[in-house]
Structure formats: structure tokens, C-alpha cells
Amino acid sequence: MKRLIPFSATTALLAAWFLAVRSQTSGLLPGPLQVMRGLWELLEKGLLVKYMVASLYRVTWGYLAAVATAIPFGLVLGWFRRGELSMNPLIQLLRPISPLAWIPISILWFGVGDTAAIFLIFLASFLPLTVAAMNAVRNVPPTLLRAGRNFGLSDRGLLVKVILPAALPQLIVALRISLGVAWLVVVAAEMIAVNSGLGFLIVDARNAGNRYDLVVAGMVMIGLIGLVLDIGMRQLEKMKALRWGYGS
Amino acid sequence: MVVKSALAANAAPEAAKVAIWGVSMTFETDGKPIDVLTMLDLDVREGEFVCVLGPSGCGKSTLLNIVGGFLRPTRGTVLIDGEPVVGPDPRRIFVFQERGVFPWLTVEGNIGFGLASLAAEERARRIAYYVKLVGLSGFEKVYPQELSGGMKQRVEVARALAVNPDVLYLDEPFGALDSITRLIMRGELLRIWEAEKKTILFVTHDIEESVQLADRVVVMSTRPATIRRIVEIDMPHPRDLSSRRYIELRDSIFEEIGLAHKI
Amino acid sequence: MPTRSDRGVERVLLPIAAAVVVLVVWTLAVQISHTNVFPSPGKVVLGIRELMGKGVLWLYVLDSLRRVLSGYLVALVLGIPTGLALGWYPRLASAFNPVIQICRPISPLAWMPLAIVWFGVSEAAPTFLIFLGAFFPTVVATMNGVKSVPSIYIQAGRNFGLSAFAILRTVVFPAALPQVLTGFRLALGIAWLVVVAAEMIAVDSGLGYLIIDSRNAGKRYDLVVAGMLLIGIIGLGLDTLARRLEKLKSVRWGFQAETA
Numbered sequence: 227m228k229r230l231i232p233f234s235a236t237t238a239l240l241a242a243w244f245l246a247v248r249s250q251t252s253g254l255l256p257g258p259l260q261v262m263r264g265l266w267e268l269l270e271k272g273l274l275v276k277y278m279v280a281s282l283y284r285v286t287w288g289y290l291a292a293v294a295t296a297i298p299f300g301l302v303l304g305w306f307r308r309g310e311l312s313m314n315p316l317i318q319l320l321r322p323i324s325p326l327a328w329i330p331i332s333i334l335w336f337g338v339g340d341t342a343a344i345f346l347i348f349l350a351s352f353l354p355l356t357v358a359a360m361n362a363v364r365n366v367p368p369t370l371l372r373a374g375r376n377f378g379l380s381d382r383g384l385l386v387k388v389i390l391p392a393a394l395p396q397l398i399v400a401l402r403i404s405l406g407v408a409w410l411v412v413v414a415a416e417m418i419a420v421n422s423g424l425g426f427l428i429v430d431a432r433n434a435g436n437r438y439d440l441v442v443a444g445m446v447m448i449g450l451i452g453l454v455l456d457i458g459m460r461q462l463e464k465m466k467a468l469r470w471g472y473g474s
Numbered sequence: 475m476v477v478k479s480a481l482a483a484n485a486a487p488e489a490a491k492v493a494i495w496g497v498s499m500t501f502e503t504d505g506k507p508i509d510v511l512t513m514l515d516l517d518v519r520e521g522e523f524v525c526v527l528g529p530s531g532c533g534k535s536t537l538l539n540i541v542g543g544f545l546r547p548t549r550g551t552v553l554i555d556g557e558p559v560v561g562p563d564p565r566r567i568f569v570f571q572e573r574g575v576f577p578w579l580t581v582e583g584n585i586g587f588g589l590a591s592l593a594a595e596e597r598a599r600r601i602a603y604y605v606k607l608v609g610l611s612g613f614e615k616v617y618p619q620e621l622s623g624g625m626k627q628r629v630e631v632a633r634a635l636a637v638n639p640d641v642l643y644l645d646e647p648f649g650a651l652d653s654i655t656r657l658i659m660r661g662e663l664l665r666i667w668e669a670e671k672k673t674i675l676f677v678t679h680d681i682e683e684s685v686q687l688a689d690r691v692v693v694m695s696t697r698p699a700t701i702r703r704i705v706e707i708d709m710p711h712p713r714d715l716s717s718r719r720y721i722e723l724r725d726s727i728f729e730e731i732g733l734a735h736k737i
Numbered sequence: 738m739p740t741r742s743d744r745g746v747e748r749v750l751l752p753i754a755a756a757v758v759v760l761v762v763w764t765l766a767v768q769i770s771h772t773n774v775f776p777s778p779g780k781v782v783l784g785i786r787e788l789m790g791k792g793v794l795w796l797y798v799l800d801s802l803r804r805v806l807s808g809y810l811v812a813l814v815l816g817i818p819t820g821l822a823l824g825w826y827p828r829l830a831s832a833f834n835p836v837i838q839i840c841r842p843i844s845p846l847a848w849m850p851l852a853i854v855w856f857g858v859s860e861a862a863p864t865f866l867i868f869l870g871a872f873f874p875t876v877v878a879t880m881n882g883v884k885s886v887p888s889i890y891i892q893a894g895r896n897f898g899l900s901a902f903a904i905l906r907t908v909v910f911p912a913a914l915p916q917v918l919t920g921f922r923l924a925l926g927i928a929w930l931v932v933v934a935a936e937m938i939a940v941d942s943g944l945g946y947l948i949i950d951s952r953n954a955g956k957r958y959d960l961v962v963a964g965m966l967l968i969g970i971i972g973l974g975l976d977t978l979a980r981r982l983e984k985l986k987s988v989r990w991g992f993q994a995e996t997a
Contacts, residue, residue, distance in 0.1 A: 235832035254854055312751035316759065322972020323965050324930040326937055327945065330952035330961045334774060369570050372544055377588040377637065378564040387587075391578040410844040414934055417846055425847065432850040441850045445843050452842020 256439035261446060264439035273427070277444075278451065281412050281423040284340060288347025289408045293401065296352045300359025301393075305385065310360060317353060325350040325411050329419050343415050343423075350411040351404045358400030362393035395463070402459035409452045424448050489556065490517035491673045492541065492641060497550035499536055509698035510536050514550070516692060516701065518641075523667060523674045525684035527727070528694030534677045535645050537699075541675065542568045542643050554641065564588055566641040567634035572650040575618045575626050575633075581605065582614045584629050588637035604632040607666060624655040631666065641673045648683070660686055664711055681731075685724045686713060693730050703730050776959035781966060784959035793947075798971065801943040804860070805932040805975075808867025809925055816872050816924075820879020821905060830880065837873070845870040845931050849938060863935035870931035871924040878920020882913030915983070922979035929972045944968050 240258050247257035268274040303309045325346045336342040366389055374388040416425025424444055431440035499511040510533040518524050528534045539545045541552050543562040552559040576584055582601055589597045605614055608628040618626055627647050634642055648656045678684055684691045691705045709719055728735045760778050767777040788794035823830040845866045852862040886909050894904040936945025944964050951960035
């Protein structure tokens with residue numbers, strides 16, 4: 227019975243959408259069926275897969291680059307109080323600057339193309355991951371640090387044997403959230419600065435002929451892929467060895 | 475300069491295992507200095523079980539942290555086997571009140587935490603021995619989140635013992651447990667102590683607990699804390715909790731603290 | 738042990754030192770690379786002066802602030818009741834969950850074409866995007882706030898004979914407030930990110946527009962960086978203001994640890 231509720235509500239919304247579109251005067255907006263057909267058309271033309279791959283490619287590289295740099299950086303900042311004190315104001319200043327505001331500079335440095343987009347994704351993920359790693363270190367319960375010291379661990383031993391394992395659950399949550407942000411940014415970046423990818427599809431479909439069915443089809447694909455990425459990351463959180471970190 | 479207290483119960487004829495000399499501790503909060511401990515002297519003999527008793531917030535945990543090397547006293551010093559304490563040391567292991575167990579390691583992993591320098595066989599042997607000693611056979615591969623509070627404390631004690639320390643410090647280890655489990659755990663702790671013969675410094679706010687467990691009970695005053703009195707518990711184990719001697723000793727502590735023993 | 742006065746001094750000196758290092762490295766990098774496009778810190782400051790002189794600076798700042806606040810307020814007005822409802826009636830939440838899960842990963846900017854169809858090329862379109870950006874976090878924060886109120890509080894409310902609405906108002910809302918305020922602060926941060934992005938595509942004023950226009954209309958990268966700096970400063974200011982709200986005594990009981 228419980229399963230039926232979301233199913234029925236969603237069906238109701240789809241039906242409402244269908245009817246609303248039927249009764250519109252402009253004929254511009256697509257209904258659910260037109261969107262489905264639009265998706266099929268994109269699939270047939272090979273554009274869907276091509277654009278998906280382009281977006282995913284950019285996200286993957288930018289995101290991985292950010293993970294590889296931000297996490298060690300954040301761990302160091304979290305461990306050395308002085309490091310955190312000196313960098314924190316800078317981080318707080320840079321955080322509110324939308325990655326998209328970096329578009330002119332990234333085009334200046336990297337030209338128009340994949341690298342610029344990857345740089346934007348990197349920027350979007352770097353600061354949040356750094357902050358998360360910093361906080362994860364700070365949040366390690368002092369009791370555990372004391373226990374580690376009690377058993378004679380050096381600084382390095384403490385980092386590897388206590389801080390990293392203790393911080394891991396929080397880090398994984400941060401990784402999931404940053405991936406979500408990266409996905410948002412890649413789409414937006416593609417709408418402004420690149421000539422391929424799902425974001426570009428949306429802009430192009432409208433500009434090249436008001437194909438709003440393709441616009442919405444693109445949006446649906448973006449939502450689906452973002453959802454799949456999120457679910458995938460949540461699976462990581464569920465691994466038994468890590469599950470201890472999530473409430474008891 | 476060393477100032478040794480004149481209280482007879484303090485001085486030990488042979489060299490003390492743990493010697494606390496003139497320890498004072500002052501904390502600064504919001505710019506105001508707060509005296510937590512004043513001029514504490516205490517000697518603990520090897521193999522002794524000493525309870526430090528006092529109400530919450532009186533500074534007894536601070537004292538234990540100083541002895542354990544986690545805090546530096548404002549004045550005074552702590553010597554163990556004649557060596558001054560400068561920091562935490564695997565020869566003296568601390569057992570915390572709660573959440574001291576590493577949640578990402580199994581029972582085995584926790585107990586083996588300090589044994590990384592041993593050969594794999596020796597390590598496994600020791601882990602198995604202590605798992606059995608604390609009564610957790612069958613739970614080796616279990617994670618702490620699946621254990622009860624009492625079982626987690628057993629893991630901590632086993633982890634502490636596995637590295638064969640000279641001294642054990644226990645900071646209200648049973649404080650987070652229900653009273654029935656507490657009684658059971660006290661018996662278990664005594665059993666383990668008699669098997670391993672470690673020197674134990676045990677902090678508690680529970681008068682009954684101190685009389686049930688300790689060879690000597692160090693009764694602390696409120697802040698700034700000093701030692702009010704040291705009570706020798708001259709009863710052999712197992713102690714009859716209904717015997718006259720037990721009740722006498724317990725009531726004398728009640729009186730020392732200024733509590734009536736009628737409600 | 739380090740005393741508190743040591744820490745106080747460090748708190749001020751270290752960030753200044755770090756900032757100085759960054760500025761020096763930046764200046765050197767510009768000089769060494771002989772770029773004639775990328776600005777040095779000094780040029781950026783001059784750029785800000787220039788914008789102030791033309792009167793454009795305040796205009797753009799106010800435009801961006803105006804947009805962000807209107808979109809954000811609409812998000813609060815619609816999001817809070819929605820979140821309360823979804824949190825209080827779990828069936829409702831599970832009913833709408835699939836829709837929420839699909840819409841969440843879609844960047845607000847992707848709604849631009851639809852927004853233009855619905856609202857035309859006007860102020861409403863970017864405001865709608867900002868609303869979208871802030872709406873979901875607001876709903877989720879409110880929802881979670883309601884769900885996290887310990888059931889014993891609600892039982893106490895029922896025990897004293899309160900109606901569901903009264904419980905929501907006098908028990909759930911105050912109990913959830915501290916957590917919810919953090920969510921609102923984050924939503925404001927997101928709104929600020931979206932407004933800048935929205936201004937880069939759809940309008941003719943505001944800080945986002947300044948950045949795109951400065952580049953397109955003459956490769957004025959000094960103005961580009963000046964714009965970015967202003968965005969950072971104002972965004973930080975908004976965040977700090979929101980944190981002040983969280984610190985109000987009437988709410989402070991909810992916060993035990995410092996948030997970042």
C-alpha cells in the first residue's frame with residue numbers, strides 16, 4: 227500500500243501536466259508524451275548518448291581532480307590549527323563566488339572547450355570538499371584522539387589510524403553532495419560556455435527552433451542522471467564497514 | 475622542592491608506583507582563573523586498587539588526566555616508577571567513560587589496536603586471550619555499534635590490558651551503564667584485576683562503588699579540590715555488601731562528605 | 738598551553754599573512770607571465786574605483802541584491818509551509834518524493850528556456866530561477882526540522898490537549914527553528930550563486946552581467962575580477978548576516994557546536 231502512494235501521486239501529476247498542456251493556447255509547451263517522443267528522437271539521432279558522455283566526461287575529470295587535491299588539503303588544514311586560521315577567511319571569501327563567474331577567466335586561461343568546463347567543475351567541488359575535510363578532522367571526538375595518543379601513536383600514526391577512519395563517514399557524505407553540485411555546475415557551464423553536452427542541448431534546442439519538447443527531454447535526462455549519481459554515492463554510504471558512522 | 479604530605483595513609487614505606495606530588499591545576503576560562511586542584515599528594519603502591527571519590531565537577535577527572543599525561547599541571551609533578559610523566563604513554567592506559575572504543579574497528583580490531591608491533595601469531599594469541607578474559611567470546615567480529623554499553627566497556631578494558639600496561643586509569647568507566655550492569659561489571663573488573671594484578675587508579679562519584687572495589691578510597695573535597703581523607707578498606711575480596719564492616723566503612727564516607735544516610 | 742590572547746592575535750595575523758602571500762604571488766605571476774590581459778591586484782582596485790566613479794557599481798550591486806532577495810523571499814514564503822506539511826504528513830512526503838528527487842539534480846539555470854516561455858523576457862524569469870534554487874533547500878530544511886523534533890515534545894503537546902495546528906505553531910516550529918535557520922542560511926547562499934549565474938545569461942544589469950559584459954565588450958578582465966571580488970564580498974556579507982540571526986539568544990539553545 228505504501229508503495230502505491232508515490233506512484234499514484236506521480237501519475238496524478240503527469241496527468242495534470244498532460245491536461246494543462248492540452249488546454250494551453252500557445253502550443254509551445256510540450257506534454258509528457260511529446261517529451262517521450264523527443265527523448266526517443268534524440269536517442270535515435272545519437273545525440274543523447276553523445277551529449278551524456280560529454281557531460282559525464284567533464285564532471286568526472288573535474289570532480290576527481292577536486293577530490294584528489296581538496297581532501298588532503300582540507301585534512302592538513304583541519305589538523306594544523308594555524309593552517310585553518312590563516313586560510314579560513316580566504317575560503318569564506320571565495321565560497322560565495324559562483325563557479326560560473328569564473329567563466330571569463332577560465333576561457334582566458336584554457337580557451338573554449340572541455341578544459342575550461344573541467345576547470346569550472348573542479349572549482350565548484352574544490353572549496354566545499356576542502357571545508358568538509360577540515361570539519362571532519364575537527365569533529366573527530368577528542369576521546370578517540372586521546373586513546374590513540376595513549377597507545378603511543380605518532381602524529382602520522384594518529385592521522386592514518388584514527389583521524390582518517392573517524393572522518394570517513396562525513397567525507398563520504400561530502401563527496402556525494404559535491405558530486406551533486408558538480409552535476410549542477412556542468413549543466414550550467416554548458417549552457418553558457420561550451421558547445422556540447424546536456425546543458426548545451428537545452429539552449430540549442432530552444433535557439434534552433436523552439437523545440438521545447440527537446441528542452442524538457444534534456445531536463446528530464448539531466449534529472450535522471452543526477453539522481454543515478456546520487457543513488458550510486460549513497461550505496462557507498464551503506465557499506466557495512468562505514469555504516470557505523472551514521473547514527474546508532 | 476618536594477612537599478610530602480604528613481597524612482600517614484599517603485606515605486608508602488616502599489617506593490610508590492605512582493607518586494603525585496604537590497599537584498595543582500588552574501584553568502583559565504573567559505579570562506578568569508579557576509582553581510580546580512590544590513596541592514595534591516598521593517602515593518599509589520604497585521598492584522593497589524585506589525578509588526578517587528568525589529562529586530561531579532570536583533576535579534577528579536582532571537587529576538586522572540594529569541596523571542595519565544593528557545594535561546600538564548599548573549604546579550607539581552607526577553612520577554611513575556620514579557620517572558616524571560610528560561605525556562600519554564602506552565605503559566599506562568586510560569579507560570574512558572564512554573565512546574572510547576573505535577567505532578570503525580571490530581572487537582578484535584579494537585583489542586589489537588596497540589599490538590601492531592607484535593608478530594601476527596602473538597597478536598592473535600593475545601587478542602583471543604583477552605577476548606575470553608573479558609567475557610566477549612563469540613563477539614570478535616562484531617562492531618561496537620552492535621554492542622551494549624557494558625560490552626563496549628569490556629572491549630575498552632581488554633584493549634587496555636592487551637598491551638600489558640603497568641597502570642590502568644579508569645575514568646568513571648561504568649557511569650554510563652544501568653545499575654544492574656554496573657554491579658556485574660564491578661565483579662568482572664575485580665576478577666580481571668586479580669588475574670592480571672595491575673595497579674589501578676579508578677575515578678568515581680559512587681560511594682558504594684568505591685567501597686566495593688578499592689583497597690583505599692581517596693575522598694576528594696569540592697573545588698578547589700584537595701584530599702579530605704583516605705579510607706583504608708581492609709576487607710578481603712569477595713566483600714559481603716551486607717556485612718557490618720562494609721556498612722561501617724560506607725557510612726564513614728557518607729559522614730565525611732557530609733551526607734545523611736537516611737532518605 | 739597557548740593562552741587565549743595568543744590565539745586572538747593569531748586569529749588576526751595569520752589570515753592577513755595568508756592574504757599578503759596570495760597577493761604577492763598573484764602580482765609576481767602577472768609580472769612573470771607578461772600577460773597584458775590578466776589584471777594585477779592593483780588594476781583590480783582601480784577597476785572598482787572606475788565602476789564606482791561611473792555610478793555603475795552601486796546600481797549593479799543593488800540589482801543583484803534585489804533579485805536575490807525577491808527570489809529568496811518567495812522561496813521562503815512557499816517553501817516553509819510546504820516543508821512543514823511534508824514533514825508533518827509523511828505520506829505526503831513520500832507521495833511527492835519521486836518528483837522532488839528528479840527535479841533536484843536539475844540546475845536552476847536549465848529552467849531558463851521554460852522560464853522565458855512562462856514569464857517572458859522580464860525580471861520575473863531570473864527571479865523564478867532564484868526561487869527554484871532556494872526552494873528545494875528550504876523545503877528540505879523545514880521538512881527535516883519538523884521530522885527531527887523529538888516525539889516526546891509532540892507527545893507533551895498532545896498531553897496538554899493542543900490541536901495539530903497549535904502543536905505545529907507552539908512546539909514544532911520553535912523546536913525546529915535552530916536547525917531550520919541553518920538550512921535557510923545555506924539556501925540564501927545558493928540563491929546568491931544562482932543570481933550571479935542567471936544574470937550572466939538573461940539580463941542587462943547586476944554583478945553577473947558585469948562579469949560577462951566586461952569580457953565581451955572589451956576584454957576588461959580587471960573589471961571581471963573586480964566583479965568576482967565584489968560577488969565574494971557581498972555573498973560573505975549575506976552569510977555573516979544570516980549567521981548573526983542564528984546567534985540570537987532566543988535561538989542559540991539549539992546550537993551546541995560551531996558550524997562552518
